[in-house]
Amino acid sequence: MSQATEAVTEPAAQRAYRALERMIVTLELAPGETTTEGMLIERLSLGRTPVREAIQRLAWEGLIEVRPRAGLAIAPLKAADWPLVVDARTGVEIVLARSAARHVSERMISRLHDAAGGMKDAVSRSDVIAFLEADKHLDEVLAEASDNEFAVRVAAPLQTHSRRFWYRYQSGSGLAQSAEHHVLLIKAVMEKDERLAAREAERLMAMLRQLAEQAARR
Structure with missing residues (x-):
């Protein structure tokens, strides 16, 4: 199975994770930048549930900090x-x-x-x-x-x-x-x-x- 085919058949949460991970790795989401769940949903054109699951996974990995009532912060890069x-x-x-x-x-x-x-x-x-x-x-x-x-x-x-x-x-x-x-x-x-x-x-x-x-x- 090709990578392209795998991407099509992946669950939405995995696609959301891959997209956000790529944006963080390539600094499209810059270190220290603040954003919100709603803004990421709009950028990815995916539903709230898969994007939220992706955010939770990235938070566990230390790439996003979830700040209650203050949005999301991309991890700094030192x-x-x-x-x-x-x-x-x-x-x-x-x-x-x-x-x-x-x-x-x-x-x-x-x-x-x-x-x-x-x-x-x-x-x-x-x-x-x-x-x-x-x-x-x-x-x-x-x-x-x-x-x-x-x-x-x-x-x-x-x-x-x-x-x-x-x-x-x-x-x-x-x-x-x-x-x-x-x-x-x-x-x-x-x-x-x-x-x-x-x-x-x-x-x-x-x-x-x-x-x-x-x-x-x-």
């Missing part, structure tokens, strides 16, 4: 927090990579191949938004392949925070380097090499840690 996000991600990403290599199916291998192709295509076009979408797609495929819902629940919000930091501080110059590390991880999982997959996940996190430290020092 460069000093990025290394903390990467530190929190590192262990769980290694677990997911190892588990995905252990459990990956032929169907998942096909989807991983597509994810790698999407990343390479985004780099060739210098399309940052397409790269972010390919990165999220990869996270979702690895999550499904890992067969570890507990690790997935921990990793998902951290991945979103990380994408947001990366878009703000690194996207202009880091596409090729990031894609290279992701593709090496994908190959290791496709080859069902647990040790190599864990190593490539660790290397990817080390690369992000270096970028995060550079941003925090600016």
Whole structure:
């Protein structure tokens, strides 16, 4: 099933979540900006219930602050927090990579191949938004392949925070380097090499840690 087909068949609440998450990650909803549930409903052209569910999920993930009688505030973005996000991600990403290599199916291998192709295509076009979408797609495929819902629940919000930091501080110059590390991880999982997959996940996190430290020092 293609990503486009998946989007059409998704529940409204999931579509609302994806749209709002993308707007927060790409700073269309700016850090510290205040808005309201009604304004978001109008922007998304979706019903109150799915938008409210999406807001609640994003609030739990720390991306939106719900202020009673005062609206909604988009989470601030402080460069000093990025290394903390990467530190929190590192262990769980290694677990997911190892588990995905252990459990990956032929169907998942096909989807991983597509994810790698999407990343390479985004780099060739210098399309940052397409790269972010390919990165999220990869996270979702690895999550499904890992067969570890507990690790997935921990990793998902951290991945979103990380994408947001990366878009703000690194996207202009880091596409090729990031894609290279992701593709090496994908190959290791496709080859069902647990040790190599864990190593490539660790290397990817080390690369992000270096970028995060550079941003925090600016």
